[in-house]
Amino acid sequence: MPLDEDVVASIYRDHGTALKRFVVSATRDPQAAEDIVQETVMRVWQQAPEITGSLRSYLFRTARNIMIDNYRKAQRRPQEAAERDVADPVNTGRVDELLNKVLMEEALLRLSVEHRKVLVALHYQRYTVQEASVQLNIPSGTVKSRAFYAVRALRTILDEMGVQR
Template sequence: MPLDEDVVAAIYRDHGTALRRFVLSCMPDAHLADDVVQETILRVWQHAPQITGSLRSYLFRTARNVIIDNYRKAQRRPIEAAEHDLADPAEAAERVDELLNRVLMEEALLRLSTEHREVLVALHYERFTVNEAALRLNIPSGTVKSRAFYAVRALRTILDEMGVQR
């Protein structure tokens, strides 16, 4: 399949910065991170007609797979004298999964209304009680409960649209 430079350029333009930030959070080497981003975008471009759901979610999942594939390849080759001990492959995969989940949740939260996001952040991230959240947000406790209920429903819908599996 010939490379459609416009499509690849559009993917880089729309998602490259967020994708690179995610990959850099998984691996400290900027050059390797750039290679992972490039490989990820090329893989996604090759499979673009079959993608359903959020392109960004698919990009992050693909980057995760590329990172893990690269890690496994590195584990199979002999250790060079200058290399440091690498973590267990299962731990590395778990760390990448945690980072991916965090990135996808942040993207999903940004799609919520400000009111719903504020309530969810107060209750679930800042660990406020309903009454504490009501005081902080300057709204009645009943409103906090109602917004929390509808925010969770909206968040589930957004995550489903993004193709995030629960």
């Protein structure tokens, strides 16, 4: 398939900065991050017609898989003496944690403002229903109702994004 430079440029323009920030935070190596971002965009571009759901979540999952594959390849080859004392370049637990954070932020942004505010108050700020009611200046019954419908909507959004529970 010939390279469609407009599509690749569009992917970089729309997602490149966030993707690179994610990879750099996981690898701590800007040059390796750039290579991973390039490989990610190329893989996703090749799979573009088959992608269902969120392109951004697919990009981040692909980058995660590339980082883990690179780490595994590095573990299989013999290490040079200078490399033996260097910490692992990819902490897969941290990569998964970062990926989950990015995907959840994207999903939360798709909720209505009212639903997002209630979920943030209850689950991120750890307010009780009463505290959220006061903070958001809405009745506690409304907090409960919005929380119920927000969680349902969030599940639907995450399913659409292809995020597995």
